[in-house]
Amino acid sequence: xxxxxxxxxxxxxxxxxxxxxxxxxxxxxxxxxxxxxxxxxxxxxxxxxxxxxxxxxxxxxxxxxxxxxxxxxxxxxxxxxxxxxxxxxxxxxxxxxxxxxxxxxxxxxxxxxxxxxxxxxxxxxxxxxxxxxxxxxxxxxxxxxxxxxxxxxxxxxxxxxxxxxxxxxxxxxxxxxxxxxxxxxxxxxxxxxxxxxxxxxxxxxxxxxxxxxxxxxxxxxxxxxxxxxxxxxxxxx
Ligand SMILES: [Zn+2]
Numbered sequence: 486x487x488x489x490x491x492x493x494x495x496x497x498x499x500x501x502x503x504x505x506x507x508x509x510x511x512x513x514x515x516x517x518x519x520x521x522x523x524x525x526x527x528x529x530x531x532x533x534x535x536x537x538x539x540x541x542x543x544x545x546x547x548x549x550x551x552x553x554x555x556x557x558x559x560x561x562x563x564x565x566x567x568x569x570x571x572x573x574x575x576x577x578x579x580x581x582x583x584x585x586x587x588x589x590x591x592x593x594x595x596x597x598x599x600x601x602x603x604x605x606x607x608x609x610x611x612x613x614x615x616x617x618x619x620x621x622x623x624x625x626x627x628x629x630x631x632x633x634x635x636x637x638x639x640x641x642x643x644x645x646x647x648x649x650x651x652x653x654x655x656x657x658x659x660x661x662x663x664x665x666x667x668x669x670x671x672x673x674x675x676x677x678x679x680x681x682x683x684x685x686x687x688x689x690x691x692x693x694x695x696x697x698x699x700x701x702x703x704x705x706x707x708x709x710x711x712x713x714x715x716x717x718x719x720x721x722x
Contacts, residue, residue: 493549494521496528496542505529505541516602520569524549527568534561550608550630573601574609587616589665589689589699603689607697608632617702621676623648625694626658637702638677649675654698657688665689668701681705 493513498505507529509521521544528534528542535557537543544562551562574595582595592606599606604622611618611634619633619640628646642648648655652675657666671686673679683703690696 491545492543493517493546494525494542494544496525496544498529498536498541500536502529502532514602516596516600517604520573520601520605521549523569523572524565526572527565528561531561531564531568534564547630550604550632552608552612552632570605570609570612574599574605576613579609579613583610583614586668587614587618587687587699587701588668589687589697593689603697607699610699617704619700619702621648621654621698621700623654623658623696623698626655636704637700638679638682638704640676640700641674641678642676648698651675652698653686654688654696657690657698658696661690661694663690663692668699671700673702676700677702 493510495508496505497508507522507525509518509525511518524544525542534542537558544565548562549566551559551566553559553563578599579595582598583591587610589607592603592610595601595606595609596603607620611620611632614634617634617636619631619637621631621640621642622629626648628642628644628648630644631640631642633640648658651672653666653669653671666688668685668687671684673682673684676684676686682705685701685703686698688696688698
């Protein structure tokens, strides 16, 4: 429907939530729309959320990916996403689907079991595992967006950039062979600005040019290193 252009979902309601009606954009598929409905339900139930328009809430695609804790609007989008993720992919259903080590195949299995989008599953995996993870979504070799888990270093690519030519993701996209690559060690500077991390990457290539790359950073924890000598306290005279 034309009226949905640019919007993923709407919640028609008032500030005190006397009644509510949810509209979801289904043009990107049923699984994505399920998340949208759950997200709008979150806005309806979280009574401190402030309406974003006269008649309720209008949420865009980037709102559905918001994870930051910032100003009111950003924070309430994050909270609605957290609500939707917990509702559709609760921890007790997600945990049994995870392998001992991070693997994008787990996200695909989660998608099929829980009937939600692969994108939500990848984000759920990043947030739900102990490893330090991030994911980069690309289309025909161009970065669409990325999501970083807590503790992941600054990622040097952003929306609109080409995938780093020295990355395995770049090679996977060149090959255009649908499926999963195995986790391989990446040069840390291909994705981050740090040289002191061990970095691994795995890509899932679709048959339509879309790809998602999972990044796994092993970050040295110097402060807890028992072999590290105590720093001497300088003395001044
Ligand atoms: Zn929203």
